[in-house]
Amino acid sequence: MNLMDSIKRGWQKLAWTWNPSSDKESGDAIVKNVLLHWFPNKVSAGSLSWSYSMWLGTISFVLFMILVVTGMILMFLYVPSVERAYSSVKDLEYVVSFGWLLRSVHRIAAHLMVATVFLHMARVFLTGAYKNGASVGANRPLNWIIGIVLFLCTLLLSFTGYLLPWDQLAYWAITVGTNIASSAPFIGEQTRAFLLGGNSIDQNALIRFYVLHVFFLPVVVLLGFCWHMWRVRKDGGLAAVDRDAREQRARETEPVKSKTYSLLGIVGGASVHVRAKAVDEEGNSVPSAPHLVRRILLVTIATLVVVLVLAILFPAPLEESANPAVTPNPAKAPWYFLWLQEIVTDTTLNVGVFTINGALIGGVLLPAFLIGLAVWWPYRDKSGHGSVGVWFAPERRRQNMVFLAICLLIIIFTIIGTFLRGPYWNFYWPWESWPSMPVRF
Amino acid sequence: MKLFSKSESNSPVTDTGRREFLSKIGFGSLVVSVFGFTFQSIRSLIPNVLFEPSRRFKIGFPSQLSEGMTYIEEMRLYVFKEGQTYHAISGACTHLGCTVRYTKLNQPKTVEIKGEKQSISHEFHCPCHGSKFYADGTNYAGPAPRPLQWHKLEVSPDDGQLIADMTEEVDQNYRLTV
Numbered sequence: 001m002n003l004m005d006s007i008k009r010g011w012q013k014l015a016w017t018w019n020p021s022s023d024k025e026s027g028d029a030i031v032k033n034v035l036l037h038w039f040p041n042k043v044s045a046g047s048l049s050w051s052y053s054m055w056l057g058t059i060s061f062v063l064f065m066i067l068v069v070t071g072m073i074l075m076f077l078y079v080p081s082v083e084r085a086y087s088s089v090k091d092l093e094y095v096v097s098f099g100w101l102l103r104s105v106h107r108i109a110a111h112l113m114v115a116t117v118f119l120h121m122a123r124v125f126l127t128g129a130y131k132n133g134a135s136v137g138a139n140r141p142l143n144w145i146i147g148i149v150l151f152l153c154t155l156l157l158s159f160t161g162y163l164l165p166w167d168q169l170a171y172w173a174i175t176v177g178t179n180i181a182s183s184a185p186f187i188g189e190q191t192r193a194f195l196l197g198g199n200s201i202d203q204n205a206l207i208r209f210y211v212l213h214v215f216f217l218p219v220v221v222l223l224g225f226c227w228h229m230w231r232v233r234k235d236g237g238l239a240a241v242d243r244d245a246r247e248q249r250a251r252e253t254e255p256v257k258s259k260t261y262s263l264l265g266i267v268g269g270a271s272v273h274v275r276a277k278a279v280d281e282e283g284n285s286v287p288s289a290p291h292l293v294r295r296i297l298l299v300t301i302a303t304l305v306v307v308l309v310l311a312i313l314f315p316a317p318l319e320e321s322a323n324p325a326v327t328p329n330p331a332k333a334p335w336y337f338l339w340l341q342e343i344v345t346d347t348t349l350n351v352g353v354f355t356i357n358g359a360l361i362g363g364v365l366l367p368a369f370l371i372g373l374a375v376w377w378p379y380r381d382k383s384g385h386g387s388v389g390v391w392f393a394p395e396r397r398r399q400n401m402v403f404l405a406i407c408l409l410i411i412i413f414t415i416i417g418t419f420l421r422g423p424y425w426n427f428y429w430p431w432e433s434w435p436s437m438p439v440r441f
Numbered sequence: 442m443k444l445f446s447k448s449e450s451n452s453p454v455t456d457t458g459r460r461e462f463l464s465k466i467g468f469g470s471l472v473v474s475v476f477g478f479t480f481q482s483i484r485s486l487i488p489n490v491l492f493e494p495s496r497r498f499k500i501g502f503p504s505q506l507s508e509g510m511t512y513i514e515e516m517r518l519y520v521f522k523e524g525q526t527y528h529a530i531s532g533a534c535t536h537l538g539c540t541v542r543y544t545k546l547n548q549p550k551t552v553e554i555k556g557e558k559q560s561i562s563h564e565f566h567c568p569c570h571g572s573k574f575y576a577d578g579t580n581y582a583g584p585a586p587r588p589l590q591w592h593k594l595e596v597s598p599d600d601g602q603l604i605a606d607m608t609e610e611v612d613q614n615y616r617l618t619v
Contacts, residue, residue, distance in 0.1 A: 172539070172569075175537070175538055175539065176537045176538070176539065176569060179536075179537040179538040180537065182538075183537075193487075194486070194487065197486070197488055198488060198491045198493055199491070199493060200493055202492075202493065203492075204488065208486075324515075324517075325514040325515065325517070325540070326540070327539045327540040327542075327568050327569065328568070329542075329568030330568055330569065331539055331568055331569045341570070344536075344537070344570065344584060345570040345571065345583070345584050346584070347584070348536070348583075348584040348585070348586050355586040355587065356586065357535075357536065357584075357586040358536065358570075358584040358586070359536060359537055359584075423568060424566055424567070424568055424571045425568075425569065425570045425571035425583075426571060
């Protein structure tokens with residue numbers, strides 16, 4: 001009995017911040033718990049809504065944490081050498097207890113992360129959440145750019161991880177991917193040689209991709225994530241807060257005296273005070289502990305379950321060991337690059353006597369253009385405060401149409417590249433069978 | 442006299458100049474050292490020695506090669522023997538570097554290459570993006586921007602074996618006659 005009591009007391013000591021029993025305790029929770037210190041004391045109910053943000057950013061972060069944890073275990077079991085990489089992955093698949101699950105979870109979480117980060121970006125665009133509202137000191141366009149960098153890092157993380165199993169799938173996806181880099185004018189060949197550490201995909205390339213994958217890029221993502229979150233606080237919270245503030249101003253209530261608990265409230269800058277008007281109004285906001293914390297935990301458990309179920313339903317494939325002499329037919333890049341592969345196939349142009357390699361247009365110029373467009377867009381978007389934090393704001397209708405059209409094209413090309421391309425990159429409907437191709441000759 | 446008393450200088454202007462100078466030296470050396478570290482870090486990642494097979498190698502005695510095509514798998518090189526003449530075509534697609542497949546045609550077809558009618562019995566097809574090349578490596582379909590590379594063949598002076606030199610590109614008229 002005594003033991004049970006002390007266990008219970010110990011648990012309460014650990015867990016009270018997640019489940020505070022009074023308003024005072026929920027304020028204390030934010031200040032005292034290092035894991036919660038970066039949350040505001042109170043959050044607007046609107047920014048907690050499921051339908052506004054769909055929590056895609058949180059899901060992406062949870063997926064990243066799953067990848068970090070499974071990745072660290074995988075690092076104990078994987079050997080990044082040309083001689084042993086493939087067999088260590090094979091051991092993982094057939095010898096190590098739960099190795100197949102570990103690898104499958106890591107792979108599914110990586111694929112899902114590419115998807116959720118992209119969807120998160122689409123959500124931010126469609127709600128006009130990269131726009132500054134009325135609050136002072138906000139710089140949401142900068143946070144949008146940080147987000148783009150995080151998205152590119154996510155793609156690179158996935159791509160560098162692709163080579164590590166050292167099977168045919170890995171080898172040829174990286175062959176195609178790095179040759180796209182070499183089609184860039186002037187510095188292409190050097191870029192490829194620097195990436196690979198030589199002229200061919202060999203030990204140098206493997207160790208480079210490995211270090212990028214397990215250390216360099218994750219650290220960049222982690223730092224970028226911290227900056228991303230810090231900016232969210234500096235910008236006055238999610239854009240939904242600006243929407244609430246606007247509605248509140250329309251009702252013309254007196255500003256409520258605000259009380260701040262966080263460091264950011266003490267340090268200079270007006271953002272907290274401006275936000276405080278809307279956030280501190282009764283009925284408009286709730287304490288972060290437990291409401292925000294509870295939803296984050298809910299999102300975490302849901303993400304974990306979905307990843308686990310998908311990992312069991314779709315186990316990670318492992319083809320035969322990498323063989324530079326035999327190109328699989330068709331040889332496909334990872335699915336999220338297949339729209340590019342589809343485009344590099346279709347865009348070789350003849351201009352007079354000059355022939356421009358499709359790899360340059362589809363693989364270098366087009367992605368560079370799209371990234372530049374995305375960076376530039378928030379500065380071009382001159383729509384009013386009324387379309388900040390609102391899904392499909394009428395004022396931004398044409399912008400949203402353009403954005404959705406680009407997304408739709410990318411998705412269509414991805415589907416064609418994934419499902420409708422067979423041997424020699426010929427077009428096959430799903431109901432047509434592929435001709436049998438000799439593996440060797 | 443106090444240890445940390447402020448000196449009562451009569452000329453604060455020269456003092457500011459000295460501080461600025463010292464801080465410029467300080468920041469300057471910081472920039473230089475960061476740049477130096479960055480340079481040496483990146484330079485160390487550019488290999489000076491590559492443990493890759495030589496791109497110039499012996500492929501055997503001319504008489505031992507069979508008539509027609511011989512594929513050297515490790516180097517992705519197609520070597521052709523037509524009677525007394527030899528030539529070599531790279532198997533790396535000029536689009537994105539996949540290995541093109543030697544595809545024998547069921548019946549010879551006549552094609553026009555650079556205004557000349559030729560009868561060919563094989564082609565090269567790329568499995569990655571569907572580029573197609575005639576027997577002499579000329580691209581005619583798909584995204585490949587250039588013909589397949591031709592490489593130089595020589596006879597080794599020491600033992601008379603054929604040497605393929607993949608560091609050197611030659612034009613499509615190149616033939617080695619032995």
